[in-house]
Amino acid sequence: MLYAAVQLFLENGYEKTTTASIARAAGMAPSSFFAAFENKEALLLTLVKTMFSSQFENTGVILGENADPLLIYGVETSLQMYIAEMSEPLRELYVVGYTLPTTSEYIYLSTAKKLQFIFAEYMGTAELKDYYEMDIASAGITRGFMAKKCDMYFTMEDKLRRFLKCCFTLYKVPEGKQEKIIEQVLKLDLKSMAEKIIADTVKKAEEGFESVLNDI
Template sequence: MAVRSDGLQTKKRILQACVRLFLENGYHQTTMLQILREAKVSSSSFQNLFHSKDGVLMELVGFMYENQFGMARSVAGEALPPVYVYAAETALQITLTELNENLREIYLEAYTQERVLDYIQRATAKELYRIFGSYQPELTEQDFYELEFGSAGLMRGYMANPCTEDFTLERKLNKFVTLALRGYKVPEDELQKVLTFLAGLDMRSIAQSVMEELFRRLAMHYDFSLDGLLPQG
């Protein structure tokens, strides 16, 4: 039991160090040496738990995606149809990348690495089947997994291009949600209602609150503190 406890404490220190370094320096600029020094762990201890920096990303992405749809439901409200939850959840992801460039890099890396992307696509496919299955009842969950290849590519493309004075956040979210919902055969009149709903939300403020809650849950789950580190929108 002592070995197991030591392993859990080491894992917590590594995750705390990585979150802090990824947000402060960026994913690519954070080196293994920095992680080992910050976490005060040996290379062999790190290898036993995560194998590589990418393994830490996988752990963090898994936690985030377990929580994001639930938080999007609180934004959309229980009374609205599931398609509104999808619009809110994807809009939140895109908006989060506008809050901080290092956070954008973390999301883009998640949508780039093969193993992490596969996790995202498979987890999202289950939600897509639940949300959009009634619009295309002939499709299976496997079909939605394959359709997610395209919507994940759309997501990464919109995340990768920062907002500008002309390409505002509102325009970005409108374009992404329009393409995605049309791809899932949402009727045009319903699509327009979803867009109107989305336009009425202060997405930057919501994303800031959601990010703070996500990191609060992350810190509680792994029993560490990230006080003073969260990016400000």
């Protein structure tokens, strides 16, 4: 059923995909959906957990263990922007993930500690509670930029520069450091990296999301 949901979300988007269509695509009766998940949002939460559970770690592996944490943050969040720009269903899926109560709360809670590690140098005496609350703000920035489609007047480079500058400023990163990291991010082949992430996500769905199901 998770595999069916991934396929339908990628084809039709979140809103147009019904629980009945997910069950039917999985070869089950429509009512079978609710034996597995309370509702469609609960299924999306499972997918969000899969996508976000190792996002910083995976980026760290790509960049190397000695990479600047700020660079890891910049690349990881920029990859989300690239993924959202790959298709309208993906854009909707990300925007919904940053909007619904359960999925957005998971994002705030799961990233607060990572943000504390990344930005502690610049945030003085800020505590974990502060990072949780500030992540509400940075997630709002992320959602807003994701929802805005790029065009000839607002290119992906423009979007990433403005987005990263907003987030780094929120976490009090010095101007010079911001510019250095942003230039490093923009030199990377983010498009190819984003395509690989989507391919890996679909592969995990095909394999049954066994690790996620075991956690549940």
